[in-house]
Amino acid sequence: MSILLTLLVLVVAVLVTTPLARALERNTGYPLALIYLIAAAAFWPAAASVMAGDNVAWSVPWVPALDVDLAFRADGIGVVFAMIALVIGAVVFLYSPPYLHDGRHLSFYLVMAAFTLSMVALVLADDLIVLFLCWELTSLASFLLIARSGHAGESASMRTLLLTFVGGLTLLAAVALIIVRTGTTSVTEALQNPVWQDDGLFTSVVAVLVLLSAFTKSAQFPFHPWLPDAMAAATPVSAYLHAAAVVKAGIFLLMRFSPAFHDTPVWNYTLIVVGLFTAAMAAWFAVQKTDLKKLMAYSTVSQLGLIVAAIGVGTEVALTAAVLHTIAHALFKSGLFMMVGVIDHGAHTRDVRRLPALRHKMPWSFAVTVIGCASMAGVPPMLGFVSKESIFTAMLEAPGPAWFGWAAFVGAAAGAVLTFAYCTKIVFGAFVDGDRSDAHVHEARPSLLLPAAAPILASVPLAFVVGILDVPVGYAASDAVGEEVHPHLLLWHGFTVELAATAVVLALGALIIASRLRLRRRVEHDTLPVSGVEVIAAINDSAARMGRWMAAFTKADHATRHLAVQLAAFVGAVAAGLLLIWPAAAPPEPMAELSRPIDVVLLVIIAVAVLALCTTNSRLAATVGLAAVGIAVTVQIFALGAPDVGLTQLLVEALTVIVIMLVLQKLPLVFGRGPRLGNAAAAVFALVAGLSAGVVTWAMTGRRERSQLADYYIQNGPEITGGDNIVNTILVEFRALDTLGELAVLGMAGVAIIAVLSTVWDRYLDPGPERDRSFVPAPRLDLRPEGSTAYRAIEHAWGNAIPLQLLVRTALPLLAAISLILFWRGHNFPGGGFIAALVGSSIVGLIYLSTARDRQIGPPRMPLVLIGGGVAVAIGTGLLGLVAKGSFLEPLHWHLVGQDISSALIFDLGVYMAVLGLVMVAFNLLGTSAYEPGAEGTRERTDEAVEGELEGPMDTTRGEPAARPSRRSRLIASGTPPRGAE
Amino acid sequence: MILPVTIGILVAGAVYLMMQRGMVRIVFGFALLSHAANLMLLSAGVTHWRGEPLGGYGTTAEQADPLPQAFVLTAIVITLAVTVFMLALAVIGHNDDTKRMPDTGEKHDR
Known part of the structure; x- marks a missing residue:
């Protein structure tokens, strides 16, 4: 109890520092010194008990799953070091107020107080994880105390951090080895383990790791340069950390582990x-x-x-x-x-x-x-x-x-x-x-x-x-x-x-x-021609050079270089796997009847479509090829027994094609030049990559029974969730957290489109016919004189949209009903939030396509509201589960009016909103007409998605610092304009 | 063993398109690659079992592994999001050449 009390007093010291420093400024040291003496008094019963030969311990479970306790224990070593930290700390705090110049010195007192807490916790820690964390905390506090001392401290603090974190890594390795080998995180139990007598090699390895950690902290050769460097810090910091505390942490560590290693x-x-x-x-x-x-x-x-x-x-x-x-x-x-x-x-x-x-x-x-x-x-x-x-x-x-x-x-x-x-x-x-x-x-x-x-x-x-x-x-x-x-x-x-x-x-x-x-x-005069500082700088520079060399592989703004490196790595991994593993371990026999006749048909369709997609130079033809592949893959998915997935793929395919068409209207008609290395080289690379993917799939799939997990879901899923559609229940109940993540990705893609487009000036986003090299003027057809039917059909396109508008009138309620039904029945039959939302999105698409010219769908800020609302609804459902059932996203089930209702339905509503939001962003922002006079441009739409209705595109780009005076500026009072504002 | 061949063809097409200069072609390649990845995930569920995983529909002994299906459903929707995002990048400046950027005064690494 005495230990807990001591630590709590030190926590209080950290908490009261901020208000104290506001009130007392540099005199904060006096009350803090008093608090430290109180902490020492609180520690006295524990110390007295230790001196009577009886060690005191206090612990509370922290991570029960890993058997990690927040455990502290006072023994002889702990008492000596804790007392040094508290008493010297109090003395240094008495010294600080007259030493420091006028001012608040909040960061000094705050970090010093935090340091003392972590130092005392370190020397009393009886759990290896706690020990390691406190060790790192003392390093961080030491770094901050040097870094706060102005310009001279900047690079010195970085060097200190570098050296002490090397020791942190070795200590982490040592702690991990000890925990794995002894099976306990308790320091006391680990040190009593017989492994230290039985396994000389293991003991030596851990001993070296521990002593390296101690060397970095206690500034032993070759890690000593940080301590003279750290003299950039204020003198009270040096008197405390660099004489009594942080450098003694290394000594403490050596003593703590000495029972295991002293032979x-x-x-x-x-x-x-x-x-x-x-x-x-x-x-x-x-x-x-x-x-x-x-x-x-x-x-x-x-x-x-x-x-x-x-x-x-x-x-x-x-x-x-x-x-x-x-x-x-x-x-x-x-x-x-x-x-x-x-x-x-x-x-x-x-x-x-x-x-x-x-x-x-x-x-x-x-x-x-x-x-x-x-x-x-x-x-x-x-x-x-x-x-x-x-x-x-x-x-x-x-x-x-x-x-x-x-x-x-x-x-x-x-x-x-x-x-x-x-x-x-x-x-x-x-x-x-x-x-x-x-x-x-x-x-x-x-x-x-x-x-x-x-x-x-x-x-x-x-x-x-x-x-x-x-x-x-x-x-x-x-x-x-x-x-x-x-x-x-x-x-x-x-x-x-x-x-x-x-x-x-x-x-x-x-x-x-x-x-x-x-x-x-x-x-x-200096004995050596180079100082430790220069050595560290040289190591640092060579690491930076190495980093630049590594980055050179992907140092390009175009995507191909990045992709080529990754794809080549994939091919290399497959080839290495084949050469190294294959001769030793041939894969098990494949299952019978893995293929069906329809697979062959689809293979042929996909092969032809891919070939067309790759060889054509026309963007339109390529889009048709891509759509053909998409449809064939959809059928393949249905053939694999995945109706939900197939429905999703079909709807996504339709929406993707619409968005592609919106984009293509602003791009050249043909693709243009091939890659720098030539199409033949690209084709060879593509064939090798395709072969690798095929071989991997062949070798690694279809060679086992149905998995236990699959059996579990199939046998128990409907019973646990009350929903028959197992895939849907996995999405919204079993693995709802995954779906929440996906939902966030979806929403963020919409937000990211807005964010990226609003960083580009209007004139670069939509260059206008005179600056657009791919601009193709509308064809002039002198078929009929002005006013004739043929003229109107060509020049005034709105008439062409009338049939579609009539269709929308009837199809819209139908589609809405279908969307609702799919949403409602998703728990038991193919459907659910995603599919329903995609049907809903196709309503949006249909409305958009049925207008004669580009128009914003819905209020300008609606897409972002839908995205934010969707994520909020989904998280809210999760919190509901957390409150009611004690587990985030765990669904609640109600029985209302003869129907089983699950909170997963609300979650699905969040999914629905986010999908709809993304699709609306795509239509509104990408569908803008390029060259029509008076029409809204992309940039204007983008700004309206955030700001609401605007007169025209904004003149700023996001990310540019605005020229405005700072908070404490007296410019307005004195009437001088800020620099750069003229 | 037909599906591995299908996947191989899709990947080959994807890589060929991704090596091209135009962003739209790269997006198309990305679409093919995600088709391949989705089919690969589904075949990880072993294509011998092809019954729809719906309670009370068909025999449980024939039903396909629902977990890869859930993964793929998620993947498809994310593909839609990423595709739309990349198309938005492609249309900036009305030119999708990834090696020749519009002259905005910034420096580009080639």
Whole structure:
């Protein structure tokens, strides 16, 4: 319960940030700090219970189907990291208000609060999925905090995101492997699985994935460049995330998984070698830097390397040292980051080359920084000294031959010398050396200095009573080793080899202090010719080049290139399948009687029609060919026992042909030139593709009994739904969600036509006879003089439409009745929403065709209303099912006036409306007369479909930004026109 | 095994038309391709069973698989939507040549 309460308090912190920031502006930090202390207090019972040896857990099922719980559990590791996150978070929030300049800083506080929530949830997570999600959330928050810091942060934040997301991917892979192999998503259960002892290879693979994730987050080589890069963020962000929290998430992950991997050689050696290398390399880079904040960043990378190496050793002593150094580092480094901010505030620069000797004007800051740096350098009697000594001890326990342990020991000691060197540089560079004037420097206000000093000063008394950390460090180390650990932390161990190492470090340190000015001149330049930033940029650029190369296959505005690539891929897949699979596994025998005599007849008709369609150059003839194919396919569908499908195909065919004819009146009479490669090449490609499709169909269909699913529908469908037409009940009941999707596609096609056409200027949409190369003037026939019957028949076409108009008068009610009957009976007999709507559409088509000239059918906005209404009705039916039956789109059945009525009928009504809407869009927009003077053009119709009746086409195209002043503009008040408006 | 041949012919015609320059021909090719795909889906239901899947009509042992039929019905209507959309694209500028665009000032990749 305590865990839940803690998390809820942190959720509250996120929620109240927005109103707080509006009211208090930058002072939001104070109430937030209080909330964090409340969260820490709420967490105290759980922590106390853990310290008494009793772990606390809380969970609630999240995705029961996958057995994923929203599970949290406090153990030793979780308590240490959660407390660091909460307490340092509170201190940083106390520091933020005086540090930040005036303003609201909403994004800073909001993302910081969200980050703390995800960090605490991460360290307490007891479910692998939750763990992964929180891990990614911390990455995102870290990215946002860097990205919000203006121009300098933009590319830096992208690099951070790139590197940390690499780690996210490896963690995802690791989590997936663990879940699949151990069959549980619980962290506790997964770590206790015997697989870690039994399967060395699997353990090694997962270990590598986990340590890569940790390396990205904790900025270990070669993923370290993001941390110095992240210094673009505000100092409070660095003091919290880059000292105590987000970089410690990687350390946390290593410790969390350490019980499973601490005996795995690849884990041990990788962590030790990479950790120590990173420690030494980053310490060297830190010495070279002149910007104190960059220096701190490299110093953090270096210290994290030491902790990583200690975790890699994997013994009780080593993990005790790692936990202790994590705590010590969180204290002194967050404090030192804040001190850099204090220096920046006081002296307006943080570059040691430009800083005057600050000790005169900033004595208090000087004292605090000296103590912090002494702790970092491992000078007794600081907490940093205790933890560094214990890390030296740990190195001697490194696995493998004895020389390896000694090598690790010497490596760590060498790192300590460099650490001492950069600590020297901070203290002397900022406070002692420098001959510039310090006239403008002022000591920081207590409100700024005290929060910065608090974590540093806390570590001094802690060193003397370090024994009180025995219990928390002990439990955390126990959880990381997987065995009981009872450490006895002491400031004074007697005369040991570690103490000798410290003595040597201090002696060398004294030499460095003495010769610091000479040394600084020699080291203050970059060792390597390329920086990590450039390496990442190079990788990024080559990926972009690769992407461009891949895209070149389809980089064209014409459709053929896109289609050819896909069709060739299809042919290639079929050919590869035939060559690779066929010899090994011949398909089973086909069923008997797959064909009927009518199939042959239809085959011949289709073959002839396709041949005609492909060879003719006349658009009209091609349309006839296409219609012939459509009719033959319709018959084929009827012959396959699908009356609903056949009816649909027949009606769709009719409507398609009408729309084609509308379009053809504005296009040239003949097709024109063939493809660039020539018709022969196209024909060969076509034959190969056709052969592939035929072979695939032959090999993969008709070779099994009727499917179980088919039997289920046939046996049970009518009984479950109360409808005999199984296909229709599948559409509106069993798989209504599919139909809803289809309905949306249908509606969106109508909307898309309007959207696309309204992006084109009227003069490009309908160019007019003089600019239209395919314009053919109406033939002039001097058959009879003006006024004669023949003249009227040719020149005034309205008379020709009279027979059709008479027909419509009788056919219209008949068709409407048929449409209604089809709609009503669809549940039991062939029919239903689609077919009824297509009949209804043919009414629209008939009315349209029976007029002598193009006219808009219905009110201009009706098609869009029908489409939107149809989708809304269908979704509404779904919601009805959700409310009444608890499942979206589940149909309801009523018994009214002796009739079974289903809510599926309302759903079908939605289908009907959407189909009708699309067809009306097609007729209204595509049927416009091209060259008739005074007639409405396509663009005008398109605009009217959205705006209602208009005088003419609009002058704008959709997607163009309108020239209008912004919301906060004072242009109107001051009377100046906006730029570009003249 | 007649249907695979029919499908092969439809696909061959479709690919031939799709390799042409004119948008209308590409639309026609698309229509043929969707006919082929629909027949392929229906034959996935095994063409040995060809009875109409209507309750109380014929014997259940003879009835065809209703699921592919439902899929194909959906597919046909979507084909109508996409065909109409592509025809709207074809008619822009009264010229359906996909390689020579009207000069609207935009750049085109060829």
